[in-house]
Amino acid sequence: MTQNHRPFPRLHVLTDTRDGRDPLPEVRCAISTGMAAIQVRAKDRTDREVFALTTAVLELARPAGTLVLVDDRVDIALAAGADGVHLGANDLPVAAVRRLTPNGFIVGATVRNPEMARAAEADGATYLGAGPVHPTATKLGLPDPLGPHGIAALTAATALPVIAIGGVTPQRVSDLRAAGAHGVAVVTALSAAADPAAVATALAAALDGPPGQRRPVPVAQHRDEVRA
Numbered sequence: 001m002t003q004n005h006r007p008f009p010r011l012h013v014l015t016d017t018r019d020g021r022d023p024l025p026e027v028r029c030a031i032s033t034g035m036a037a038i039q040v041r042a043k044d045r046t047d048r049e050v051f052a053l054t055t056a057v058l059e060l061a062r063p064a065g066t067l068v069l070v071d072d073r074v075d076i077a078l079a080a081g082a083d084g085v086h087l088g089a090n091d092l093p094v095a096a097v098r099r100l101t102p103n104g105f106i107v108g109a110t111v112r113n114p115e116m117a118r119a120a121e122a123d124g125a126t127y128l129g130a131g132p133v134h135p136t137a138t139k140l141g142l143p144d145p146l147g148p149h150g151i152a153a154l155t156a157a158t159a160l161p162v163i164a165i166g167g168v169t170p171q172r173v174s175d176l177r178a179a180g181a182h183g184v185a186v187v188t189a190l191s192a193a194a195d196p197a198a199v200a201t202a203l204a205a206a207l208d209g210p211p212g213q214r215r216p217v218p219v220a221q222h223r224d225e226v227r228a
């Protein structure tokens with residue numbers, strides 16, 4: 001794990017490996033913003049390939065101090081030396097992963113309503129991924145979009161940083177921050193962009209600085225800093 005005392009990242013970029021694509025170009029763009037975390041998400045790859053991709057992402061991320069998380073797989077995250085894992089409903093429970101991992105290891109949890117947010121916080125999650133906030137074609141079988149109002153209800157229920165995911169674009173960031181989201185997670189905003197560097201810059205600019213109506217939450221209370 002990296003020693004990182006920066007604020008918890010507001011821009012989470014998930015790798016898009018579909019159709020054999022190489023996600024490293026957009027990973028480089030995200031890292032260059034200086035405010036991103038990279039989540040290695042590679043549903044179509046073998047364990048060996050996910051491990052190799054995580055190692056490649058870590059090589060790019062470490063010199064910049066960028067955090068690297070792995071979707072679903074705490075074993076691969078630990079084996080590769082990543083900073084954390086993102087857990088969904090079909091993965092190991094947050095509390096079980098906490099027992100397996102060292103202090104400072106980041107554990108994200110997918111939540112879709114305030115009850116799930118409270119439970120994940122009680123179980124020891126570091127941050128919450130909340131979605132889908134808008135319609136998305138990237139993942140099938142999701143419930144109806146939460147919208148910024150759903151994000152507001154969810155952020156009111158937890159002191160943890162909430163990362164909104166699903167159909168996020170630079171233009172949609174401001175409403176999400178106003179709803180209390182700490183940040184956003186994206187796949188196709190970067191992977192399908194003609195100019196991913198420009199989109200990464202636009203996302204970073206939209207996430208930078210205080211939101212209009214952000215709920216004040218003490219840093220120590222919502223684990224806004226990662227102290228590995």
Ligand SMILES: Cc1ncc(COP(=O)(O)OP(=O)(O)O)c(N)n1
Nearest residue numbers: 086087088089110129130163165185
């Ligand atoms: C930041 C963030 N939020 C939500 C998700 C979704 O995770 P999960 O429920 O595990 O679904 P898959 O990504 O595995 O399809 C996420 N990955 N990141």
Ligand SMILES: Cc1nc(C(=O)O)sc1CCOP(=O)(O)O
Nearest residue numbers: 131132136138166167186187188
């Ligand atoms: C991987 C994922 N999880 C979601 C959830 O709501 O759990 S939405 C999503 C896809 C996000 O992709 P895009 O930025 O291209 O819409």
Ligand SMILES: [Mg+2]
Nearest residue numbers: 071072087088
């Ligand atoms: Mg997952």
